[in-house]
Amino acid sequence: MTLPLRSVSLRQLQVFLEVYQRGSITAAAQQLHLTQPTVSLQLKRLSEQLSEPLYHLHHRRLIFTESARLLAEYTREVLRSTERLEMSLADLHQLKAGTLRIALVSTAKYFIPTIIGPFAREYPLVDLQLKIVNRAELLQRLEQHRDDVYVLSQLPEQPALNVHPLVANPLHLIAPDPHPLGGHPSLSLHDLSQEAFLFREAGSGTRLAVEQCLARLDLRLTPRMVIESNEAIKQCVAAGLGLAFLSEHAIRYGGMAGIQRLAVKELPIQTHWQFVWPKDQSPSVLAEAFLRYLTASPLATDQG
Template identity: 45%
Template sequence: MKSRLHAHVGTIRQLEILLAVHDKGSINEAAKALFLTQPTVSIQMKKLTDAIGAPLYNYANRQLVFTDIGLELVKTAVEVLDSFARLDMSLGNIKDFKSGTLRLAVVTTSKYFIPHLLGPFCEQYPNIDIQLKIGNREQTIERLKKGVDDFYVFSHPPVDMDTESIEILRNPLVAIAHEDHPIAKVKNLTLKDLSAEPFLMREKGSGTRYAIEEFLKQHNAKLNVKMTIESNEAIKHSVMSKLGISILSAHTLTYGGQSGLARLPVKELPINSHWFFVWSKSKRPTLLAAKFLAHIETNGRALLQQEMIKTGISYNQTNK
């Protein structure tokens, strides 16, 4: 017998509300985003829960946490709403892309260059909507597992998931110190010279930390980690406050500013990684997603490389 779940799973509006609750992380914030009252959102979520016959989320330490069943419904809601979005675009003027939503989830450091990809695309299709989620590597992997977004940006894509990817940009990681730090006056440094200095490290789950730890394993080296910080900007300001040295993406320095900082000429650096656009093989791309991927593979990649060269990030740089 065919499943009749679709007959009582809820309305399209309920699925929209479900996604808002999931993305915003609370009933109250979802209500604000949808211009609804909080009781209205709560009632619709209760109706949807009753239809499914199991809790969609629970509360832990006042945090709204989705259950496995809730996450499965979120995944299906995205697919259903994407289907309607494709239908909406098909019924309109498909060639002009006068409607549609592009969903991107990117790791924190990539936020500095992503606008340079989106800008020209949005100029070409000014009526589309963009949803951009920024998090660390661990958070972005979780979104990839749920299949919520069209594309994901990593410097080290997960290898244990059924995905496709394209390389779009170099992501050199460089060592930095306060410009008045004694080590900044040394012309020829090695990784060993950094080992005694207080080191400021990104948090667990960060792509930058992942790259540094893999690099240290390869060189059988250790750093004197004194602080763990969850923000590139906070690390830069900590270095400027002479709290220690660090290793960050050159993009962070170029676009986020580097006043008061010095790049250290370390023999084994930079750590040469790359940025990748990643998408799930199991998720059918929307028409808009397919158009954006074509933009990346043609104009987007070339525009980014030109921009990076302008800002001083060399594409021929290798480990010394």
């Protein structure tokens, strides 16, 4: 059976995808600057044209059908292809116009502006969209191909990725300043096993790297607190609530008032920031220009 797709408009698909991704007609209407009845009518017509139910209501919540899931998957491909066509046509006129979408985990926000700044100046007509999320949400966006490139330190096992290395991301141990162990010349992590520790949330890149390091040392540290913000961790350490593993970039950002690095022989934990994108995702014209810029940029390839 051939679906009557020729009668479906790009606008209908855009409206549907916004509702699907937000899980709410109200939220989608606000994002699209449309009224709720207009969005509901677009969905109703789309469902009728496809002869497929796209959702049903359960306790006033949208429950999407398998047909909706498939439609969302292919709609993303259609809209990305349309965007690539528009940017390719613009590129023929040397405009390099369009939108470059970059998703990054929160700790990367400390250094990524220094990398994209020169690119933005070289291509002033490019609209840069930065989405700062936690690791779990970034992996979800990666799986859904919602952005052009992604920034993270700990690579997932799936999907298959193209990888462009960026800057080093060493993880240090910080303590309140002053602290009895400050200036100690030969600490090891085993010496610190009875100290109170503040950890990032489970699944974060920092937490994963720390857990891998502790596993290699056959050492278990029980967190006193779990905190989802680097800034909050620094404040809690300065307040004397415990020690914490933190990225060099997060430590430097905002200064080191009230905190100090501890010299620990197993540290720093060496990780690296990386730009990645799915191998089955064709890069847009803008993404290709951005990746060429990364290859030529000394800062973007600094492993130091």
